[in-house]
Amino acid sequence: xxxxxxxxxxxxxxxxxxxxxxxxxxxxxxxxxxxxxxxxxxxxxxxxxxxxxxxxxxxxxxxxxxxxxxxxxxxxxxxxxxxxxxxxxxxxxxxxxxxxxxxxxxxxxxxxxxxxxxxxxxxxxxxxxxxxxxxxxxxxxxxxxxxxxxxxxxxxxxxxxxxxxxxxxxxxxxxxxxxxxxxxxxxxxxxxxxxxxxxxxxxxxxxxxxxxxxxxxxxxxxxxxxxxxxxxxxxxxxxxxxxxxxxxxxxxxxxxxxxxxxxxxxxxxxxxxxxxxxxxxxxxxxxxxxxxxxxxxxxxxxxxxxxxxxxxxxxxxxxxxxxxxxxx
Ligand SMILES: NC(=O)c1ccc[n+]([C@@H]2O[C@H](COP(=O)([O-])OP(=O)(O)OC[C@H]3O[C@@H](n4cnc5c(N)ncnc54)[C@H](OP(=O)(O)O)[C@@H]3O)[C@@H](O)[C@H]2O)c1
Numbered sequence: 001x002x003x004x005x006x007x008x009x010x011x012x013x014x015x016x017x018x019x020x021x022x023x024x025x026x027x028x029x030x031x032x033x034x035x036x037x038x039x040x041x042x043x044x045x046x047x048x049x050x051x052x053x054x055x056x057x058x059x060x061x062x063x064x065x066x067x068x069x070x071x072x073x074x075x076x077x078x079x080x081x082x083x084x085x086x087x088x089x090x091x092x093x094x095x096x097x098x099x100x101x102x103x104x105x106x107x108x109x110x111x112x113x114x115x116x117x118x119x120x121x122x123x124x125x126x127x128x129x130x131x132x133x134x135x136x137x138x139x140x141x142x143x144x145x146x147x148x149x150x151x152x153x154x155x156x157x158x159x160x161x162x163x164x165x166x167x168x169x170x171x172x173x174x175x176x177x178x179x180x181x182x183x184x185x186x187x188x189x190x191x192x193x194x195x196x197x198x199x200x201x202x203x204x205x206x207x208x209x210x211x212x213x214x215x216x217x218x219x220x221x222x223x224x225x226x227x228x229x230x231x232x233x234x235x236x237x238x239x240x241x242x243x244x245x246x247x248x249x250x251x252x253x254x255x256x257x258x259x260x261x262x263x264x265x266x267x268x269x270x271x272x273x274x275x276x277x278x279x280x281x282x283x284x285x286x287x288x289x290x291x292x293x294x295x296x297x298x299x300x301x302x303x304x305x306x307x308x309x310x311x312x313x314x315x316x317x318x319x320x321x322x323x324x325x326x327x328x
Contacts (some may be wrong), residue, residue, distance in 0.1 A: 007097035011051035011061035015308040024101035026076035035070040036116040040323040056088035066095030069119035079104045089119040105275025109283040111290035119297030121322035125156030130281035136213040136235035142167030148217030162287035176204030202229035220244035227253035235260040
């Protein structure tokens, strides 16, 4: 292994800056992975903006990124698996680097059928959507409503719900032109919010009962509209706030239906718990990843050299799927 490597740093300006830093050494329970591809997340744009010294940010420099895929090059004490040389994908802060230091519990094997560009775009979506379904107590045969379903992670959520045997999947978008994308991912019914009343459309599609589980990525009044669209004893899980974090809800809809409402934010989960979420998702989903039932949608593939273009695309909110950087 070389002594130094290139990593992308935020806190230097509106975009990431490449820096030469030492290649990390794994501590107990850690692995070092030679990253081949990394994927961008919305959190990367928020972090860049919050640290940008040219527009009132903190100016605190940090090694950027969350997701990666590559080969294990070193393991620390106590790590039984994965072995050096294994192909892995995972999540850790600071993943935009040639060598990524990660907790061995926060990585999964990459099935042979999957290239690194696709693999790096899966961990966040897989762990978040499967983690949310687990929190909901989802079982095969249940119906699922996915809001903001064209977002990168929600598209993976639709595929996961389908792979795990959902009886019916209803997906929302604000754009009628995206219905094909959602049907391809596995949605039975597409609701175009803005054109249709979400609650009424879901009740109509479920014989007036509502769905068993909601995976809400939108928040705001979309979240409120999900409550009366959920069946008695159902579960509504808030994953994202693509619209707004504030929502005015009808407590009658919550109480009369005995709903369970939970929020999940896996970036704020303790390492051991996150490890368990990732391991459970891997066990349930790696066969579906291998045979193509769960695959990320890739919007753009750029490289470390064109990372500024990638950040701009992320900020535009126009991407359909994940933005990937190949690692030199
Ligand atoms: N809980 C967790 O652990 C966790 C982890 C990762 C991400 N998240 C959150 O999950 C959400 C999705 O993340 P992502 O990276 O997959 O997003 P993304 O790919 O950037 O989502 C883009 C899509 O969101 C929809 N959208 C954008 N603004 C919207 C609005 N105001 N109202 C309704 N829909 C809107 C648009 O779909 P249409 O044009 O089709 O409507 C757009 O295509 C984000 O809020 C993110 O912060 C949570």
